[in-house]
Amino acid sequence: MIVRSPYDDIDVPDTGLPEFLFGDLGDAAERVAIIDGPSGAQTTFGELAAAVDRFAAGMGERGLGPGDVIALFAPNNPYYPVVFHGALAAGLAVSTVNALYTPDELAYQLRDSGSKVLVTVSAFLDRARAALDEEGLAVSEIIVIDGAPSVSGVITETSLSEVLATTAERPSVSLSGDDVAALPYSSGTTGRAKGVVLTHRNLLANLLQIEKMGTHVSPDTKILAVLPFFHIYGMTVMMNQGLHARAAVVTMPKFDLAEFLRIISEHRVDRVYIAPPIAVALAKHPMVDQYDIDCVDIVFSGAAALDAELGAAVGRRLNCTMLQGYGMTELSPVSHCMPDDRPDMDLGSIGVALPSVECKLVDPDTGAEGVERGELWVRGPNVMREYLNNAEATASTLDADGFLHTGDVATVTDEGVFYIVDRVKELIKYKGYQVPPAELEALLLTNDGIADAAVIGVKDAEGEEIPKAFVVLQQGAELSGDDVMSFVAERIAPHKKVRVVEFIDQIPKSASGKILRKDLRAREQAPA
Template structure:
């Protein structure tokens, strides 16, 4: 099934040319990026000038066409400038999770073949050992802020070297973000300039982001959601991007109010806070027009609570790192869609739903694994042909590992993961369905569900629950009864454990492997 939206033209150019070749017109002196915690700003003209100087400084240090540079830092306006400076120098960005340990960082540096690491001084205690473990010398570890013993961003931009003449094509690799994909250890995802340009063009056809828009960017730029939907979409649409180096609810609310941010990109954990936390009422959020949730499924009722509380439109989308990342979303003008859905396939995209057991394509209303084909689909996984072949087929379809249904209008709903379905006495139990139900309980702030073995060796649903302030009297029996009254018998939660917080990735995905590790400890 093709997208109901007409195809958009994808220019055959690099991301650098796509974003900067035509200049900025009357937006040259407008704010492109502002750090919401310090008010440090970069206008579009200043931003572009900085990327050119960074490219020159990198070239003077031997970074050229095809060389990989790692970025290991929190969200800052300078992160975005370094990203585009690396691309302007002909390099490839590999963006590292700012929560990584030295060992995890070393794996990415080694696997990607990074020649340089750019970080911040507060990360050096992890960055330096990680670089050394990967075989990099300390003199190629640079910092954004001035730090004794390391060259910094100031040194890069003051090199005085000429800006390199680099012939970058649409087919050249632009970024190597790391993803576990549908299964397994983190792998480098090869995304070309064409992939990133295509996704920006596709997303632009669905949304209403303009030069007047102010985008909140606390979700990390190292993750493809932050990279494309916040950082690069802001540049493409000449909007203002307000950055936060890390998420703090009170600071997030304060910055939203102070900068009159009108477009919030979030993950579901933030939706829970916006729906339930009492502190939200202490701030004037009347500026917020649109809340867009991605990275993990958002429960429709939770989204409706946020919409009512903030008097705004709540939308949802779907994507993967391997899709650059967006393949489906609710358009800005379709706030009438079921919030449990992920909206329509973007322009230029073709989808199939395939029964994982039979390999047969299924029709509207039937569950199947979502397969996606389009110009935003990755080239493959770096140095991993087997993983590429297992995920992307000969026709170019990416097998997402997610179970979805589609209606007759072409609206898709993600209902679970192929690998995460719990099998109870032969019945399939979707964890996401139980998690969404648990979040409707007034005393449950957050929840996650996995399958565990009972005394008979049968896989049963276990709920991990975070209690809302004031709900100290909530018992495991009450949680199980709440679910049992609302689902078929085979879906009942049979074990409950209370936690202080649910382990999640930086993009908001539940880390089920961590929950399973608790069971096996």
Template structure:
């Protein structure tokens, strides 16, 4: 049975993201505010975007070209992102915690022509660019020997040649399993999701948003950056998360809406620093990227004296498909709310393949990706011929259309909102000379956070201990992918077909 959004469909204009966000005449209203209080007006941002587009165009960057963006949140990040799109090119945004090898994989796989970074990340960026065969690195700030992206010579931005159906961004996601893959999101996908989410995330003349979330992540990219630009409300940028800094910025700029992931909700509920801060301006906290416990949600709402809402999505959906509307305080904050306008859903029994009252959530809509880059096998495993995206999450739905995520089919681990693909860590562990076999699953720690746990079979005679295993992995992956727990086994439990019995390991791992 197809379950449609209770909200009427919205008209999605046949325009690019550039046209949607920068089509109107610029004004002197604030668009971006950096941590020091420097204000970038809409006019200044528009000028910077056009200057970057002109410089890239003069360098031969245009339609079909991919540019890597590897930098922390800043007004410069926003200008670079939209300058690349204004040059008719494609952005592949990378996690600033990536190692050189991880970044090189993304740059090579996406066939990036240029890399944009900051002085503080040049060591990793340079090593990755060399591995990926990229000859030029541009920067957002001053770095000796490198040109700033906004100071490239160029006469004028090129004509807008990209169309709504052209690729706009290539974020990388592990999807339901495996190594990170390029998610092909078009201008239409992003335009649709900005407009769809606007029904749930209403703004006013007093709205101020804070970019706590990284803008390289599709959640921050759509729900913070592009949503703020579309709604013409100021966005305060944070280069990296720290609770004390976040609280100071909320106080200073009277932030009204906080878009966060569950680990930040836990800090807001428990940290003594919150008692010392004036958070009276906060009207709404919205959580996404991983499941938020209902009791934790209510604790945050009580402590801050604000409303709290939750949403659901994934990179492959640009990313939001479900959310609790701001004007529905009656909805349980442990749920993920309603399907967004223009979104259709099914709940499918993963065993029988039939529609069910409790089943894998399938989603179809204009925000759903066109596929994984150069990976038809992974695309076919996730998208069917009728456009249904298999999310890998088990959901239920009420008679009123309120969805709740209750379990997971997929193997992907969500650590503090970041994706950790078990297969990548397992491949790394199996490369260790003292490890015969390994499996990685997500287990809950003392605070209810999902963390990667490795089950390891030692090579006969090896004296490998847990600390050595964790150190080995930590030296080769981004911090969010580190193995946090280790247990040694005589054998990894597997099915007759050789598949790891992850449910068995998860159950054992929690004991």
């Protein structure tokens, strides 16, 4: 049984994303597009569009065009959209790279994507140079956004200011919706990171889909972009949605709670996109009370499941509307969310399917459709084209009917409201019973002494899989492992009890906030 969005379908124009965003600025040319959060420096839409044209011209001067790829390895900053959209305007695809990557991880992505230019910042140059020492890379130039001096070497290093100083014309490139725009790499929590091929149509469609849900986003909105633009959540929902709505996007290079709160207060940010770890800080940290952030109207959580009680606590403390959505890189990224005008919707849900999205729930063991609880399959114009150079992974994720198999287990109400229960591959099976880690993690976070938590399945002495909790304590809190296990046991069915507890300093997470369970499993397997 197919569940469709309650919203009317969208019409997606067959054009490139830069033309869609900058083709007709009109009165918006003088409006502020980007605000650098730390310094307060502002860039108007007109200035941004001109810089996009100059970067495109610079790429054309280098002989780059349709079919070529550049890599963007940088934290959020005002030049990120210049490089991203300038490359697209020249017909290139952009492979956005995780800012935390090691040289080996960076080299793998450069090699796999076939990138010919690497754009980065001076603070990342050591890792960039180390990566480019590896064999089999096509990169011939490093462009440094903040203009670090060049050093002698095989690879040319150029400052972005030099590229933007070109007097060449922007290349005449006719883009269609089927052309490749972005090559982000999926999180790698279930194996080696894979290049996700997203077309201009994919990215453009998702902006139009989001527009129907984000009724409070307007040219007067200020969006805080603290989550990274290299991740599809930051790329589409913060950077590109802001540009599409003619809103101001306030950039932050990384999350720091004091700076986060200062920037919201000083720039009067009214729309904040977060991942659940930030929700924990907003709900529990005493520093929040030291800043005037009553300007915040909506806080939207994505990238990982948000516990309803935690979300409600954030809403109460900030006196704002708290919303949640769902997506993945392969969906450009949003497929479901709570609309701005439905704050009454259950915060434990992921909301409803976006316009033009169709869904199915399929039993992962039997393949039966129409089940009450099953793997969520999604079809729509925002679904990726394929995994780059990986036909096997594509075939296992994207079926012949165009449905993307998300790997997430969901339920849906008669009103079309979806709930993510857990991931297919993350379920713990204890004596034949299924134990969802996300449920235990949400429960653990309701304990005032616990700052963060993650749960995985481990083997006991008898080889039985049991739930183990990794717990980060609040500063000054005193809890024993027995205290934690008793807290859970008193609140949950016996087969779901936490049976082992380990206290750690920090839960390993991706830049988008997803728990890196593979790192916790590796910790378990490491020799003592």
